[in-house]
Amino acid sequence: MENRKNLMKKIKTALISLSDKSNLLPLLKVLKKNKVKLISSGGTYQAIRKLKFECLEIAKFTNFNEILDGRVKTLHPKIHAGILYKRNKKSHINDLKKNKFESIDLVIVNFYPFEKTIEQIKNHSKIIENIDIGGPSMARSAAKNYNDVTIVSSPENYNDLINELKLNKGSTSLDFRKKMSQLTFAETAYYDSVISKYLNDVLNIKFPNKKIIHAKLIEKLRYGENPHQEGAIYSMSQKSQINQIYGKKLSYNNYNDIFTAIEISQSFERKKGTVIIKHANPCGVSLDPNGLRSFKSALNCDPLSAFGGVVLCNFKINRKLAIEMNKIFLEVIIAKGFNDDALKIFKTKKNLRLIDISKVFPNEMFKFKSFDNKILIQSNKTEIFNSKDFEVVSKIKPNKFQLNNLLFALNICRYVKSNAIVLSKNMTTIGIGSGQPSRLDSCNIAIEKMTRFNKTNGDIFAASDAFFPFVDGIEKLIQSGVTAVIQPSGSIRDKEIIKFANSTNTILVFSKKRYFSH
């Protein structure tokens, strides 16, 4: 009991310095009830006085008038010593007495809204003006000395403080102060990370020596990839959020598939189409000005795998399409909006989740993933194809329709896990071979899918994410009906492969660029 008492700290003096002055009233009431002396300045002082509470101005507390338009007011030894001194250390108490300094037991602070500022304005000088100096300094002082001092650095914690003071009759517990300290260092680290990222962007620094990534929790997930793993999803910026409009909570794997689907759809530019994802790989993609047809064609690529899959339409879903989609079991449907009719139909399914991506657009230039204590970072592969990169190396030249179909196959191929082979027809995948250690195996899988579910007549296009090391893969494709192939080139057997293409009247295009994906 004695011990617990020692861990309790009575709040006698509070320093309040706020950028966001909302929700102050209930807090001030509790502070007044506990006879806490308030110190403040500027706008916060005025807000407190307006609510009819007594308050001492910082300038009177420190005997130092704020200068430089408020740039310097709390950066004063009387403030920082009052916060930082150790209450159980004699020499510290003496230092305070000698200087006629007073104890500050509670600091309530929040910072200039730097993150909001960079979202709202483009003027660099004004943005820099919004870097808070005094606030983070005070917050860090108080958070460091959590043993004696209570710090509240976000309006989100006002209620916690109110409850704590009520529970402990004007005191705070060590556990509470420690927790608030932890939140505060998250706050200051986050704040400077936003500034750091902004300055890196301004100076176009892609790979700084010290990289700091900041993100806000969207939600803790029921579990990770598997039920025995914990998982959560975070957001690095408030721009561009997916909007779930119906259904159960999204799972880790749902999110994984949704983001893969969005990434693929963003490569379509303005073309209308459908993507079906299963286990983070596309198992059916089709572009078609007719939305319903694009779904049916995408589904037809591998209707068995589509079962329980994630479907994205980069257009608004109408009643007719909804009826068609409802015929099979899907976990998630993503669209640029849903007609009311369509919504009604979908909502008959309890296990379906609906996502609106009308307001989703790409933000970040880089992707990263961690392995233990390492992070691999790379730029996105969403660049638009440049026709100059492509070289037709076969005797037979593709017409525009054929070239477009080859580029469609290659575009999808870059989102399929390597080694990847995509077979397509009329801007629709008809066979996808994914995730194999050998290219020939991926060819065989793609061919097997094509022959099992699709007709093999007419022009059939094939794309490979990397070069064919031997003739065998391309040979297998052509034997199975492929009439045109696009691949990066770069093999020592390129000549042999061109020769083979010509001997079989196959169109062969070199994309020059490789598209591994893991």
Place this chain on the structure above:
Amino acid sequence: MENRKNLMKKIKTALISLSDKSNLLPLLKVLKKNKVKLISSGGTYQAIRKLKFECLEIAKFTNFNEILDGRVKTLHPKIHAGILYKRNKKSHINDLKKNKFESIDLVIVNFYPFEKTIEQIKNHSKIIENIDIGGPSMARSAAKNYNDVTIVSSPENYNDLINELKLNKGSTSLDFRKKMSQLTFAETAYYDSVISKYLNDVLNIKFPNKKIIHAKLIEKLRYGENPHQEGAIYSMSQKSQINQIYGKKLSYNNYNDIFTAIEISQSFERKKGTVIIKHANPCGVSLDPNGLRSFKSALNCDPLSAFGGVVLCNFKINRKLAIEMNKIFLEVIIAKGFNDDALKIFKTKKNLRLIDISKVFPNEMFKFKSFDNKILIQSNKTEIFNSKDFEVVSKIKPNKFQLNNLLFALNICRYVKSNAIVLSKNMTTIGIGSGQPSRLDSCNIAIEKMTRFNKTNGDIFAASDAFFPFVDGIEKLIQSGVTAVIQPSGSIRDKEIIKFANSTNTILVFSKKRYFSH
């Protein structure tokens, strides 16, 4: 010309406050040459005086004696106003004059070594004592006012400053000051991120509302997954680094494969074995007390795919094994050390890279990956199997050898991209089906590999990363020679599957846990 001149700022007064006092001499020489007045205190003051340079004590500059064992010395308006005032603003200049404050044009500071401290000591109070308050405050003030003030916050930039002052005869350019400001906010953000992570760990907070990740650049890579993508690798802590002892620079894909191999090998515990990786998937794994045999067996799983692969041996490689490995083309060989004889043999190959992982051990509990502006985070799946989780559901019960082999297959299975099927024999994979949208397809691929490269007699074990939705997959496996199966269970057809196993005298074990991997 006029404009450029205005952007130049003459350094007249410098404030120096250092935790790391190394490499000061050349810097002090240049400052002296340019008649810069130095202000400092404590250990830095003594270090400067010891090098025979003149220096004014901060206490004399501010007329305020440092208190609280140095906790409060630079947190003074005279310091911060001297840094923060805008040199082109009349009211600011007047504020300075009125208070008899002086200009501070250059701040050289580095912080208490918090990161080193938490690596070296465990005492929480001492760790907290190492949170620097004054340093970051000054650094942030100077970095905010980079328009007028030069900030150097790391000894790494002393030479840059020396060169800048030499080039501009005691002045600094706006570009330089901006660059230093950017580096400083990276420094303060990194610093508080380390503190934040430390406090999260102390309080066991896994998914904080605001998450900040800090990392140091190991190296910029030649490119990312593909030559047209930029890439880099970062490290979140200095503990546990892979050590490249021979060969060309590692590529993004090398790192990706190396980390996958290490992760798998860490699941072996103390058992000796070899892992072969291709395109981030294992294509051969074998445990064997005889290292040479473990390599040969792993290779035999899919010798074609192993071509150009990444091989990991969790033991020291000797001459005999090196001779065997040198027979095929490998990109990377990873081991817990190499005998000198082995090294000599490997060094005949120009394109081979050798990695020593003797000092690598797992650190982080969580993995993350980004998609545009989102981050998915989850705990690792490296938990050790618990025999209580497993339930033998077939009439025929596995003996210890059989159960061990089933667990081996399941263990590898959780590192194969889903849907994953692993076939094994004598603690060696003999067929791996990876990355398919349908489980049956993965079964077929695994079987195809087994029959192409391996004998199909004797006990053959199969593991599936998730339940079989239908009997067809397991039926196919058993028809192909599989004698025992382990799978999570959870299908509505579990009973049917048990019945089928019993009707074919197959051992069937439910692992209860699912092991998706994407």
